[in-house]
Amino acid sequence: MDFPTTERQASFLQLADRLAEAFAERAGEQDRSGEFPYANFADIRAAGLPALVVPVEFGGWGGDLLDAIMVAEHLARGDGSTALSFVMHMQTIGSAVEAGGWPQAPLAELCRAAVERGALVNSLATEPALGSPSRGGRPQTIAQPIYGSDGTITRWILTGCKSFASMFPVLDYAILPAALEDGSDEVGRFLVAVDDHFRVERAWDAIGMR
Missing domain, CATH: 1.10.540.10 (Acyl-CoA dehydrogenase/oxidase, N-terminal domain)
Structure with missing residues (x-):
């Protein structure tokens, strides 16, 4: 056709x-x-x-x-x-x-x-120790819950490192898989606005991949 x-x-x-x-x-x-x-x-x-x-x-x-x-x-x-x-x-x-x-x-x-x-948005999932999450495994990026006075979770603090992030210089949002540290042993996915809380380490030459 x-x-x-x-x-x-x-x-x-x-x-x-x-x-x-x-x-x-x-x-x-x-x-x-x-x-x-x-x-x-x-x-x-x-x-x-x-x-x-x-x-x-x-x-x-x-x-x-x-x-x-x-x-x-x-x-x-x-x-x-x-x-x-x-x-x-x-x-x-x-x-x-x-x-x-x-x-x-x-x-x-x-x-x-x-x-x-x-x-623009992209999912940033691959990690140095984990590799591609498509193979299974638990991310080393963690999401720490912050609790309000009534005991409910009001926000999360994410800490971790991703191996690469295609399109990152122009991203507005990133989806970040992270291990939840709330006792559930689950993995969450967070939609995060890209801002100055992210740090980029330019560790390798991407050649034609930008």
């Missing part, structure tokens, strides 16, 4: 192609210098693309998995690294919507931020 098959798909791909043209002009120098492609993500935000897979009920474009795949493939024609990183944003929101299980308030906050200000 040839794509696009609908006018809606065609409009998504036309937008992706325009962005890819600009990405391609910068890609060579960024590969040589290792510079993060800030301009690429500024273009993505300006185009409204972070809203692609956000449901219409939150003001998004309501794109599906096929839309996301096609857009990523066209973006990659200009810069594969940027496209792959943006896939992580789409995957994070798309899986949250499709799989369910999120409380409504943080899901709505994340989706509306993507629509209203082009907010």
